[in-house]
Amino acid sequence: MQLTRRQLIAAGGLAAAAAALPAAASPAVRVRIRKFAFDPDTVSIKAGERIEWVNEDFAPHTATEDDYSWDTGELGKGSTASVLFETPGTHSYYCAYHPHMKARIVVTA
Amino acid sequence: MTFRLLSAAVLAGAMVLPAHAAEPMNDLEIAHTAYTAGQLDIRYAHLALAVSENADVRSFAETMIRDHSAVNSAAVDLITELNVTPQDNDLSRALVQGAADKRAELMGLSGSAFDCAYAQNELGYHQVVNKTVEESFIPAVTVAPLKELLTDALATFKVHEGHAEQMVSNLQCS
Numbered sequence A: 001m002q003l004t005r006r007q008l009i010a011a012g013g014l015a016a017a018a019a020a021l022p023a024a025a026s027p028a029v030r031v032r033i034r035k036f037a038f039d040p041d042t043v044s045i046k047a048g049e050r051i052e053w054v055n056e057d058f059a060p061h062t063a064t065e066d067d068y069s070w071d072t073g074e075l076g077k078g079s080t081a082s083v084l085f086e087t088p089g090t091h092s093y094y095c096a097y098h099p100h101m102k103a104r105i106v107v108t109a
Numbered sequence B: 001m002t003f004r005l006l007s008a009a010v011l012a013g014a015m016v017l018p019a020h021a022a023e024p025m026n027d028l029e030i031a032h033t034a035y036t037a038g039q040l041d042i043r044y045a046h047l048a049l050a051v052s053e054n055a056d057v058r059s060f061a062e063t064m065i066r067d068h069s070a071v072n073s074a075a076v077d078l079i080t081e082l083n084v085t086p087q088d089n090d091l092s093r094a095l096v097q098g099a100a101d102k103r104a105e106l107m108g109l110s111g112s113a114f115d116c117a118y119a120q121n122e123l124g125y126h127q128v129v130n131k132t133v134e135e136s137f138i139p140a141v142t143v144a145p146l147k148e149l150l151t152d153a154l155a156t157f158k159v160h161e162g163h164a165e166q167m168v169s170n171l172q173c174s
């Protein structure tokens, strides 16, 4: 998906990308990952907002865009990561480790 | 609680369980057995990564290592926090022996014969372990945080069971 430019912050392993984001300036909408599902599984936000994922399962998960245009990387239990969505559009994503876990983000103008 | 569940299902896998298996297990034995079951699945997965060239099988094995390691590290944290020592027992020893036998069998295989045997064993293993955790361990455990951990672990293992089922059917083993 090339219509969106995003910046990524992940709790672990992506420090370089995290540094690029001005300290949590934009509001974040939280998506919980629990019992092997994204909750809620569809989120609508406005362009310029962030989604923050928090993993509540023991099993590590990811939130990975279907076309790999963004990826939180591995989230252990209690870890969070966020992605900034600057352009309107719809994103389908899944967990790279448990591909049956699917969800959607709708970014409006 | 008895070992009936496990022993019945495990017979197919040539796992021999002790004759006097009807003694109820305590929390520490249950904790040890659940931990052992996870470690054994991690060992199976390492074997699969050493032998298999099938991308689906390898990715399944990687997920087993990742998830079971996470659950077992949470178990270690809990054990440390509670300051207790898990106890070896007949069931955990039977699991260890059964898995050693199974690994020996798997090591004699390669290619799709290995993939099919590994996948079918993963399915059977998760079915048996899940049934035991759900119907025996969780109802019997008395310490709340351990019950909670087992419940969360079961959710993970059930997802694995579903994946294993999918893997078996994708491999089209006879």
Ligand SMILES: [Cu+2]
Residues within 6 Å of the ligand: A036, A060, A061, A062, A095, A096, A097, A098, A101
């Ligand atoms: Cu996942």
